[in-house]
Amino acid sequence: MNDIAVSVLSEIACHLGEGPSYDARTDSLFWFDILERKLLQHRFSEGKTDIHPLPMMASALADVDAERQLLVTETGLQLRNRASGALEMLAEVEADRADTRSNDARPHPSGSLWFSMMGRKAEEQAGTIYWFFKGEVRRLFSHITIPNAICFSPDGAIGYFADTHENRLYRVACDPETGLPVDDPVLTVEGNQMPGGIDGAVVDKQGTLWNARWGGARIDAWSPRGELIRSIQMPARQVSCPAFIGADASRLIATSAFENMDEEARAADPQAGQTFIIDLEVEGRLDPPVQI
Numbered sequence: 587m588n589d590i591a592v593s594v595l596s597e598i599a600c601h602l603g604e605g606p607s608y609d610a611r612t613d614s615l616f617w618f619d620i621l622e623r624k625l626l627q628h629r630f631s632e633g634k635t636d637i638h639p640l641p642m643m644a645s646a647l648a649d650v651d652a653e654r655q656l657l658v659t660e661t662g663l664q665l666r667n668r669a670s671g672a673l674e675m676l677a678e679v680e681a682d683r684a685d686t687r688s689n690d691a692r693p694h695p696s697g698s699l700w701f702s703m704m705g706r707k708a709e710e711q712a713g714t715i716y717w718f719f720k721g722e723v724r725r726l727f728s729h730i731t732i733p734n735a736i737c738f739s740p741d742g743a744i745g746y747f748a749d750t751h752e753n754r755l756y757r758v759a760c761d762p763e764t765g766l767p768v769d770d771p772v773l774t775v776e777g778n779q780m781p782g783g784i785d786g787a788v789v790d791k792q793g794t795l796w797n798a799r800w801g802g803a804r805i806d807a808w809s810p811r812g813e814l815i816r817s818i819q820m821p822a823r824q825v826s827c828p829a830f831i832g833a834d835a836s837r838l839i840a841t842s843a844f845e846n847m848d849e850e851a852r853a854a855d856p857q858a859g860q861t862f863i864i865d866l867e868v869e870g871r872l873d874p875p876v877q878i
Contacts, residue, residue: 590818591865595839596628596635599859603841604786605646605658605691606829606861610872612668615831616647616655617841617861620687625657628861630831638671646691648699649875656876658701660687663718665878676878677723679703679716686712690734690786690827694765695742697877700726702733708751715747717766720877726767735787735797738765740871744810746774748784750800753777755784757810774812786827786841791869798825798840805840805864818864821857830870831863838864 600619607616615628625638625647646658647666655666662679666672680686680703691701698719705712713730716723727733731751738745742762748755755775758767777784782802789795794815795808803823807815822842831837844858852858 592818592821592862593865594857594860595863596626596861598626598635598637598861600624600626600841600843600861601859602826602843602845603859603861604689604826604843605644606827606839606841607647607649608829608831608835608872609649609655610833611649611652613833615829615839615861617829618645618647620645620689621845626861641673643687645688646701648691648693648873650878651875656699656878658688658691658699663699663701663723677718677721679723680714685709689713689732690736690747692736692738692788693873693876694738694745694760695740695874696763696765697874698765699876700736700745700747700765702730702736702747704730704732708732710751713749718876719764724766727771732783734785735795737787737789737795739789739793739810740791746787746789746795747771748775748787748797750783750785753783755787755795755797755808755812774810775808780806782823785825788828788830788870790830791871796828796838796868798827800824800826805838818866820862822860822862823855824858825862830868830872832870835870835872836867838866838868838870840864 602620644659661681711729715727735748756771758771759769782799785798785800787797
């Protein structure tokens with residue numbers, strides 16, 4: 587375990603902090619408290635965090651253009667007006683299902699988007715990963731309990747995803763021009779020998795996958811072949827997802843959660859739900875805008 591300094595970026599404790607995404611247009615970090623229906627925005631120039639209430643559960647955000655962002659929500663993909671916060675449905679996905687909500691997502695280098703839905707109570711095999719590109723939605727992978735760790739190699743030729751419930755990370759060959767899989771997924775990391783579950787992840791310029799270990803209080807760095815490179819101890823047990831920040835994507839942050847923690851558990855984990863910045867220089871990458 588590497589002894590790397592970790593500090594608090596935001597003391598706001600999220601019930602289920604998830605989906606961090608750096609927005610270079612505004613030098614802001616966006617992330618969600620899924621269960622409390624909140625979008626949080628930390629403006630680095632001002633050193634303050636704003637909370638934007640949402641009318642539904644949402645879990646991930648992507649850039650579209652100077653006026654709009656794309657939100658992954660419990661009823662599908664919605665456009666968000668940057669200035670007003672107004673939402674407009676772009677593509678309904680599982681909107682007729684009261685038992686599911688959105689979870690992990692990430693843009694592919696081509697400008698397509700992989701995003702996931704899962705059971706609200708993490709019902710077994712109720713989750714699905716979808717692909718969106720220029721108005722089209724396709725189902726990619728089904729029968730996943732908790733879909734997570736969606737991320738891609740720098741050239742877009744490899745996609746990753748995990749089932750946190752099974753604690754397994756998969757890789758799959760993709761068409762770099764569209765982000766569509768061209769082969770079957772291959773098991774890359776079997777995580778049951780380590781504490782916690784494989785949660786959100788990002789891939790840096792060298793192809794290293796940085797993964798949050800939900801319940802393991804750590805960030806793990808994995809090679810594309812599934813070799814553990816290093817681990818960083820985190821101050822909250824339920825760390826949920828990392829993100830690269832800054833115009834040069836040289837810093838790493840991570841969200842966390844206090845979901846399913848009683849009073850005793852929260853007293854033992856006082857920083858649960860906070861968002862952290864890791865004192866480690868990395869060669870990160872920023873996600874491209876989604877082509878709607």
